[in-house]
Amino acid sequence: MVLTGLNMARVTALNPFMADGTKSHSQAENSVRPAVGFVWGTAIDELEAEWRDLEENAANPLPFTGFDFLWHWRAVFTTGKDAARPFAVTVRDNGRLVAVLPLMVTRVGPLNVCEWMGEPLTEYGDALVRRGYANPEWLEFAVKRLKACPDVDVFFLRKVRADTAIAPALDKLMSQAGPQRQAPWIDLSADMGIADVHKRLSSNLRKELRRKRKKLDAEGSTDFCIARAGPHAAAITERTIAHKQEWLRQRGTTSRAFADPRSVTFLNRLAADERRGQNLVVSELTIDGEPAASEIGFCSLDRYYAYIGAYNPEMAALGAGLVQMENTIGWCICEGMNAYDLFAPADAYKLRWTDNCVAVNDYAAARTIAGRLCNLWLARIRPLAKAVVMAMPPAIQQRLTRVLARG
Missing domain, CATH: 3.40.630.30 (Gcn5-related N-acetyltransferase (GNAT))
Incomplete structure (x- = not known):
């Protein structure tokens, strides 16, 4: 499933997992060993x-x-x-x-x-x-x-x-x-649209986002899409991994996951499986049809997890990753997500978006x-x-x- 042309407004719906009246078992009730x-x-x-x-x-x-x-x-x-x-x-x-x-x-x-x-x-x-x-x-x-x-x-x-x-x-x-x-995370629970997120950002980051959007628009026609597991998501996943690996190579480093080649096999399998990969969500920003920045994420309950983000090395100067992230946050609000999880560590670029950490x-x-x-x-x-x-x-x-x- 692919979603494009998103209306960044929150969709409210009853969450069947919350406020259902389920009572917690007390320690006395659970005193017998399981x-x-x-x-x-x-x-x-x-x-x-x-x-x-x-x-x-x-x-x-x-x-x-x-x-x-x-x-x-x-x-x-x-x-x-x-x-x-x-x-x-x-x-x-x-x-x-x-x-x-x-x-x-x-x-x-x-x-x-x-x-x-x-x-x-x-x-x-x-x-x-x-x-x-x-x-x-x-x-x-x-x-x-x-x-x-x-x-x-x-x-x-x-x-x-x-x-x-x-x-x-x-x-x-x-x-x-x-x-x-x-691990930083962005609280989206009270947000009705991306404008509510902007209000909490520093003036410098808001200005930078505006500059990046203008720069991308001047470069060509921009488009943003979201894809669930399936052929399109598999293609975006493959590009995201390739861009991430190139980014790591240029910096002379690696990650624990990518040190094992089986990790790439796993991610490609999961992204392609329409039946067993439905928690996976990928997003991509393109310029004149060319991939500029993308992200592999997961949705679980009312929380989105930003798993792997990457940008096209040939478009590094455009700062497309920042705009792609902004659009993905807007999609999360539209879908009723209450949190955008950035994982540990608390890198500086993450803390520009939030001061919430666990x-x-x-x-x-x-x-x-x-x-x-x-x-x-x-x-x-x-x-x-x-x-x-x-x-x-x-x-x-x-x-x-x-x-x-x-x-």
């Missing part, structure tokens, strides 16, 4: 119907805990030499699935490392929890069972927002690994002696090494960041 199970490998497919029901009735579902996102991930990352072993920790109340922790075990040298299923493409990690069941004691019990898993040396759960369901349990039962980051942490815990050494690397040595590398000349950074991206 049934916690482990589902490995292809047996995860047997959970599909229950998992989807859980998604539809979750309090705050993330695109990265969705069955379809992880279905494509499993198809790409669980075969071959570096195959991951995916598993799900299930939490049940009288047989009803009320929470899932999507996880995996990977081999890193001699160690078995447990991470979020979906790595290195997961930007936020969390448990998928049924609305009304966000009981910290139940999730703590599930994490305790997880930490006893004999197949793991060290647990490394990255990018956990402070406001997620799993965060209190991890705060209590694991250690923070590395420095805390901030803390994001990595967590680690060791189960074996070898795992304790790995935990020391993750929590102390690796962050320090990364800071040292980033202070080095670009030519040296290019070599060493690839090593750190794999760790």
Whole structure:
């Protein structure tokens, strides 16, 4: 599905996931220990119907805990030499699935490392929890069972927002690994159009947006489109990835995701799948039909996640990325989205749009002696090494960041 010529005005509609009268179970009601199970490998497919029901009735579902996102991930990352072993920790109340922790075990040298299923493409990690069941004691019990898993040396759960369901349990039962980051997000809940967003921006940014729009209009005929998963979205996704990789190459750096070529395969699959890719949304700004800037994003509940943004290197001087982002925010308002999530870290260009941020942490815990050494690397040595590398000349950074991206 492709949308063009957008009317940037909010469409109001009843959100079936909000204000439905669902009452939260108190700790007294949930005092009985839940049934916690482990589902490995292809047996995860047997959970599909229950998992989807859980998604539809979750309090705050993330695109990265969705069955379809992880279905494509499993198809790409669980075969071959570096195959991951995916598993799900299930939490049940009288047989009803009320929470899932999507996880995996990977081999890193001699160690078995447990991470979020979906790595290195997961930007936020969390448990998928049924609305009304966000009981910290139940999730703590599930994490305790997880930490006893004999197949793991060290647990490394990255990018956990402070406001997620799993965060209190991890705060209590694991250690923070590395420095805390901030993830900016734009509050759109009271906005009726993009003009409301403009009112909150600095005068300098408003002027810059006007200049960029005039510059683009002088260059040629501009058009902006939104596409859901399908052939058009797949083509935009392919261009976005190519432009992003070129941008990284020019700066002599890489990302943890793009260090693994399977990530590109995954994103192209997801963008092309009209049935299993409907959380994916791509946007593109063109000038006389030529791609200028684009973005891969996800929608989940009433929140939009700005996943990968890029611009055509041949049009870098035009600043099309800023206008593309502005148009995408306008589309989000039109669609009734309440937030535009920019992820961590809190880069300067993101903070020009908002001062709303949420803390994001990595967590680690060791189960074996070898795992304790790995935990020391993750929590102390690796962050320090990364800071040292980033202070080095670009030519040296290019070599060493690839090593750190794999760790």
